[in-house]
Amino acid sequence: MKHTLMPWERGVVFRHGKFVEVLSPGRHRRSFRHRVHHVDVRPRSHTPGWQDIPTSDGVLIRVTVVLNWAIDDPAQYVQATAAPEVELHLLVQVALRTAVLTRTHDEVDRSRDTIAQEILTTVRDRATTLGIDLREVAVRDVVMPPELRKAALSELLARAEARATLERARGETAALRSLLNAARLAEDHPALLQLRALQTANTVVVDRQPPSPT
Known part of the structure; x- marks a missing residue:
């Protein structure tokens, strides 16, 4: 069987359920016994779902973040978990919640860069085990309750x-x-x-x- 990989793709090859190799871009020929997973390694940016988080002084605020990441290890990405992106989102949300819980409501907005760096430091190593290179985290929105606004x-x-x-x-x-x-x-x-x-x-x-x- 012929497999053509685009410049932004890698092919993760399995034979009889066992990992064999990672194919680079180009045309490849493999037998019907091989199964090739196409993996897009282009950088991507997106925002996980927002969440309402209580601050240390008991105020519930809404915070969203933006992630920039790419697949660094296609074989690990395919094998580590059934849904690597979902796993990454959960890790970021937990780290964000931890960072906000330690601050008062009036500290969160002016600590955006610090919070983003804390999330990146906390999640990066775990993301590597998923085959993901987490490159940047940015706190996009900090929304206070109407009364506080x-x-x-x-x-x-x-x-x-x-x-x-x-x-x-x-x-x-x-x-x-x-x-x-x-x-x-x-x-x-x-x-x-x-x-x-x-x-x-x-x-x-x-x-x-x-x-x-x-």
């Missing part, structure tokens, strides 16, 4: 209002400081007040008389 929005608005109030107070303080400096200057130099009065009174009035009749 409203509270967070209120907090942001309060901070913005506080900043605006502070800027107004700074402007008023600067104006008062200028007036105080002017008052002190006038007190120390009374002649400046007289000079200012003269400048104010120094107004030229032009009175235009109509021409006298001739």
